[in-house]
Every structure is written in structure tokens, then in C-alpha cells.
Amino acid sequence: xxxxxxxxxxxxxxxxxxxxxxxxxxxxxxxxxxxxxxxxxxxxxxxxxxxxxxxxxxxxxxxxxxxxxxxxxxxxxxxxxxxxxxxxxxxxxxx
Amino acid sequence: xxxxxxxxxxxxxxxxxxxxxxxxxxxxxxxxxxxxxxxxxxxxxxxxxxxxxxxxxxxxxxxxxxxxxxxxxxxxxxxxxxxxxxxxxxxxxxxxxxxxxxxxxxxxxxxxxxxxxxxxxxxxxxxxxxxxxxxxxxxxxxxxxxxxxxxxxxxxxxxxxxxxxxxxxxxxxxxxxxxxxxxxxxxxxxxxxxxxxxxxxxxxxxxxxxxxxxxxxxxxxxxxxxxxxxxxxxxxxxxxxxxxxxxxxxxxxxxxxxxxxxxxxxxxxxxxxxxxxxxxxxxxxxxxxxxxxxxxxxxxxxxxxxxxxxxxxxxxxxxxxxxxxxxxxxxxxxxxxxxxxxxxxxxxxxxxxxxxxxxxxxxxxxxxxxxxxxxxxxxxxxxxxxxxxxxxxxxxxxxxxxxxxxxxxxxxxxxxxxxxxxxxxxxxxxxxxxxxxxxxxxxxxxxxxxxxxxxxxxxxxxxxxxxxxxxxxxxxxx
Numbered sequence: 275x276x277x278x279x280x281x282x283x284x285x286x287x288x289x290x291x292x293x294x295x296x297x298x299x300x301x302x303x304x305x306x307x308x309x310x311x312x313x314x315x316x317x318x319x320x321x322x323x324x325x326x327x328x329x330x331x332x333x334x335x336x337x338x339x340x341x342x343x344x345x346x347x348x349x350x351x352x353x354x355x356x357x358x359x360x361x362x363x364x365x366x367x368x369x
Numbered sequence: 370x371x372x373x374x375x376x377x378x379x380x381x382x383x384x385x386x387x388x389x390x391x392x393x394x395x396x397x398x399x400x401x402x403x404x405x406x407x408x409x410x411x412x413x414x415x416x417x418x419x420x421x422x423x424x425x426x427x428x429x430x431x432x433x434x435x436x437x438x439x440x441x442x443x444x445x446x447x448x449x450x451x452x453x454x455x456x457x458x459x460x461x462x463x464x465x466x467x468x469x470x471x472x473x474x475x476x477x478x479x480x481x482x483x484x485x486x487x488x489x490x491x492x493x494x495x496x497x498x499x500x501x502x503x504x505x506x507x508x509x510x511x512x513x514x515x516x517x518x519x520x521x522x523x524x525x526x527x528x529x530x531x532x533x534x535x536x537x538x539x540x541x542x543x544x545x546x547x548x549x550x551x552x553x554x555x556x557x558x559x560x561x562x563x564x565x566x567x568x569x570x571x572x573x574x575x576x577x578x579x580x581x582x583x584x585x586x587x588x589x590x591x592x593x594x595x596x597x598x599x600x601x602x603x604x605x606x607x608x609x610x611x612x613x614x615x616x617x618x619x620x621x622x623x624x625x626x627x628x629x630x631x632x633x634x635x636x637x638x639x640x641x642x643x644x645x646x647x648x649x650x651x652x653x654x655x656x657x658x659x660x661x662x663x664x665x666x667x668x669x670x671x672x673x674x675x676x677x678x679x680x681x682x683x684x685x686x687x688x689x690x691x692x693x694x695x696x697x698x699x700x701x702x703x704x705x706x707x708x709x710x711x712x713x714x715x716x717x718x719x720x721x722x723x724x725x726x727x728x729x730x731x732x733x734x735x736x737x738x739x740x741x742x743x744x745x746x747x748x749x750x751x752x753x754x755x756x757x758x759x760x761x762x763x764x765x766x767x768x769x770x771x772x773x774x775x776x777x778x779x780x781x782x783x784x785x786x787x788x789x790x791x792x793x794x795x796x797x798x799x800x801x802x803x804x805x806x807x808x809x810x811x812x813x814x815x816x817x818x819x820x821x822x823x824x825x826x827x828x829x830x831x832x833x834x835x836x837x838x839x840x841x842x843x844x845x846x847x
Contacts, residue, residue, distance in 0.1 A: 290677065290686065291699070291706055293703035313737075315663060316667065327742050328742065342640075348688075353688075353689075353690075354693070355631075359745065
């Protein structure tokens with residue numbers, strides 16, 4: 275029995291913004307289910323341990339402005355753009 | 370004058386003495402690519418116009434190849450993916466700048482598994498790379514192109530990247546030297562992200578001395594990457610004496626000798642190499658690091674979670690490929706990502722978002738973070754009394770192309786020795802260890818505590834000088 279149901283995987287695919295067809299949902303739920311079972315071994319590792327996660331140290335810099343204007347080069351990479359804007363399909367339906 | 374085994378050190382002598390000009394050196398390697406790249410597919414693109422950088426630096430005139438997830442200004446940076454097949458890098462990665470400033474020249478863009486997700490080169494959107502030692506076999510991955518190119522003598526250095534073994538495993542498969550440094554040694558600015566908490570670039574070279582030189586040049590803090598270690602660039606070439614450090618005690622991972630997952634020839638080669646180190650004066654101490662066996666599970670969870678976050682930026686709106694047949698934005702995201710990400714990338718994104726989602730975060734992600742801290746602690750404690758820890762680099766021989774892929778879990782198990790130190794952020798160096806009876810390369814790995822690179826280089830250098838495997842050339846590339 276897979277750890278991951280079809281429905282769960284479908285939900286995750288929507289969260290991941292990945293459009294999957296029915297065969298892909300089947301395949302991925304099976305494969306990912308197997309990997310998740312393997313990941314369960316981690317409970318063993320922590321059985322006798324009380325581990326605290328040490329946080330990293332923050333590296334700060336001066337809050338100074340540096341010139342940085344390569345907006346033309348960056349816009350040139352866009353699939354669709356105007357002189358100043360990235361162009362995308364509509365976000366909200368009008369009615 | 371230049372052969373496939375010519376090292377950077379030797380090339381520098383030829384250039385300094387005037388025996389060869391930088392143009393002649395570049396032409397030689399470009400010719401080698403023309404001859405061999407069609408069969409090997411190491412380079413996605415070979416640059417036609419190469420400008421000689423204006424510098425008298427330590428790498429002046431020395432050409433190399435750069436993995437395609439590393440930004441080279443004005444050039445395509447595809448990360449091996451259809452998602453970025455026409456994306457042009459607007460700036461140089463910091464490490465590329467440093468190499469260029471030292472006089473080095475990039476000949477092109479090296480092939481790789483898509484978004485650095487893979488261990489065979491077979492997940493590239495641009496076709497797999499072949500192992501020069503046997504073209505039916507994989508050169509390893511995800512730095513498949515960089516490794517194959519150096520192994521075939523097409524360049525004397527290449528830069529790969531690692532998140533969980535992707536420089537050292539190809540080094541092991543191709544008879545090369547490959548480094549995963551202490552996390553933060555090399556800047557990640559301009560490196561297309563996979564798992565930000567373990568991603569590090571790494572040099573691939575024929576010899577330890579060459580590798581230490583490239584690593585030194587790339588090292589040092591970078592104001593563009595706050596995770597870099599706050600120190601100036603290091604000189605890792607200082608202790609390459611040809612002898613082991615004094616009072617050298619080397620820990621041997623017991624798993625390497627007893628585990629079922631290690632190929633018999635790899636084990637036999639490792640046992641032989643232990644004897645060589647003993648002859649060189651090392652005291653050998655069997656050790657066990659219990660939490661090492663959880664390294665892969667930790668890596669699965671953390672790397673996929675971070676990848677799911679990092680790859681959410683690829684949605685068809687700002688850069689990269691885009692499916693514009695859609696009438697609304699969200700459908701554009703969904704279709705673009707389905708159409709232009711390969712299967713393995715999609716699998717990892719799904720797994721990553723699953724472990725991050727409500728109800729699963731504690732069971733997977735939090736646990737993995739804790740075990741990660743445990744692994745790091747155990748390796749550091751073990752390293753306190755040791756000069757270095759050794760193991761085979763990978764538990765398998767270079768596998769045939771097409772063999773690994775059908776079972777995703779099988780493919781992952783080959784990473785047993787390379788992955789734990791990545792999640793711990795600790796360095797390890799793979800060096801040529803010998804060959805199987807069929808002539809396939811086997812690697813040996815030296816692992817150490819934080820910032821122990823100089824010691825690892827010293828040990829590996831002594832081993833290398835005693836064994837000289839770097840003098841071998843694959844058949845057909847002499």
C-alpha cells in the first residue's frame with residue numbers, strides 16, 4: 275500500500291503548480307510513496323537523542339545604496355515584456 | 370606537447386617558458402573538443418570566440434569548462450533544462466569572475482543533469498554524457514560534462530557543483546580529483562540554486578595540486594553571498610609535500626568494509642588502498658559513525674524541500690521557457706512547469722512540497738534537520754582524534770547508461786559515502802583509487818572536519834604520488 279494516496283498527490287501537484295495527467299499522478303504517487311517509506315528510518319536516529327538545532331549566525335552589511343541598473347538586460351529575458359513591465363496572462367476574471 | 374594527462378602545473382611551465390603561446394593552448398583544446406565532443410556530449414555549447422582575459426594571473430592561458438548551472442555573463446545558462454534553454458546570464462558568477470581575473474579561459478558550457486538533480490547525466494535535457502573510460506557507462510552526475518571533459522583530456526580543469534555528491538561521484542567514475550569544500554568556502558552568487566544549504570561548486574582536475582590551485586583561486590568571502598565563510602581567499606597548495614602529515618591517524622569507516630551495499634571490487638580496491646596508506650606511515654583506526662546511515666534520508670528530505678522552494682521561481686513569467694497558450698496566470702504556471710521541467714525535477718518538487726506541507730512538516734522536515742545536526746556533531750567528534758576519515762567515494766562501479774534509472778531508489782543508494790558530509794557542510798575530497806578488472810575507475814575519499822581542506826589535500830597528494838593513477842588515459846583518447 276502506498277504511503278501517498280492519489281488524492282494527496284493531486285493536491286500537492288496543485289500546490290506545486292504542476293499540471294499532471296492521470297497516468298503521471300499514478301506513477302508519482304507510487305514512486306514518492308516508496309521514497310517516503312525510506313525516509314521513515316529517521317525516527318530511529320532520534321530515538322535516544324535530544325537534539326537541538328543550532329541556528330546559523332547572521333552576517334550583516336552596511337545599509338548603503340549601490341548602483342544596480344541592469345533592468346534592460348533582465349527584461350530582455352522575459353518571455354513577453356514592454357519597456358518597463360513583464361507581461362503575463364490575466365490574473366483575475368472580470369465577471 | 371600537450372597530452373590528455375598534461376596538468377595545469379605542466380601547462381603553466383610550457384606557457385611561462387614560451388614553448389607554447391596561450392593561443393596555441395586554447396586551439397589545442399578546442400581541437401580536442403571538435404574531435405571528441407560529438408561522441409561524448411560533454412559540452413552543450415563550445416564558444417567560438419574566446420577572448421584572452423587581460424591578466425598575468427596564476428591561471429593565465431589555462432582553458433577549462435564550466436557546468437551549465439553557473440552563470441557566465443552573456444552566455445546561456447540552461448542548468449541542463451528545457452526551462453532555461455534560451456536564458457542568457459546577465460552577470461558572471463563570482464567564482465567565474467575570480468577564475469577570469471586569474472587569467473583562466475572558459476571554453477564553453479558543460480552538460481549536466483537537469484537542475485543538478487541526478488547522478489548519471491541521464492537527466493539532462495540535452496542528452497546524456499558518456500564516460501570516456503567506457504562509452505557505454507555513465508561518467509556520473511550531476512557534473513557529468515565537467516568530469517567527462519577533463520577525463521578525456523579536452524580541458525585540464527572544469528568546475529562542477531555538488532549538493533549531495535555531484536562532483537565527487539563523477540570524479541570517482543572518471544579517475545579524477547573532485548572536492549566538496551566546507552560549506553561557505555565558495556560563493557554561490559550566480560550558481561542556479563538547487564538546495565541552498567548544501568550547494569557548493571567544486572573543481573574537477575586530474576591531479577591534487579591542480580585541484581588545490583583552482584580551489585584556492587575560487588575561495589574567499591563574497592559580499593554577494595552572506596553564507597560565505599568570512600575570511601580571505603585561502604592557499605590550499607601549501608602542504609603538498611608528497612608525504613602524509615606527522616602522526617597521521619586515518620579513520621576507516623567500518624561500513625565500507627562490512628556493508629552489503631558495497632561492490633566487491635570496490636571493497637577489494639579500498640582494502641588495497643588502506644595498505645598503501647599504512648606503507649606511507651599512516652596509523653589506521655577502524656571507526657564507526659552511527660548516524661551516517663541516515664545521511665541519505667536526511668538529504669532526500671532537506672534537498673527536495675529546498676529545491677521545491679528554489680524552483681518555484683520558474684513559472685514562465687520572468688525568464689525561461691513559457692507556455693503562453695493559457696488564458697489565465699495560474700494555468701500558465703501549471704502548464705509551463707509541466708511542459709519544461711523533466712520528470713525527475715517534477716518528482717523532487719512534489720516530494721519537497723509534500724514534506725513541507727501542513728501535517729507533514731514535523732514528521733519529515735524537522736526530523737531531518739535534527740538528524741542533520743546529529744550527523745555533523747558525530748563527524749566532528751570523530752575527526753578530533755583523526756587526521757582524516759577514508760572510505761571508497763562511491764559504493765558502486767561506474768554503471769552502464771540506462772541501468773540505474775528504472776529504479777529511483779537504487780540510483781540513490783550509490784550516494785552512501787558522499788552524501789552525509791554534504792548535509793553536515795563538511796569537506797571531502799575524492800581521488801583516483803585504481804581501476805576495476807574491466808578498467809573502470811574507482812575513487813577513494815578523504816573526509817575531514819570543518820576547514821580541513823589543506824590536510825585533506827596533503828593526505829590525498831601523498832597517496833596520489835604513491836599510486837600515480839592520474840597517468841592513465843582512457844583508450845581512444847591518447
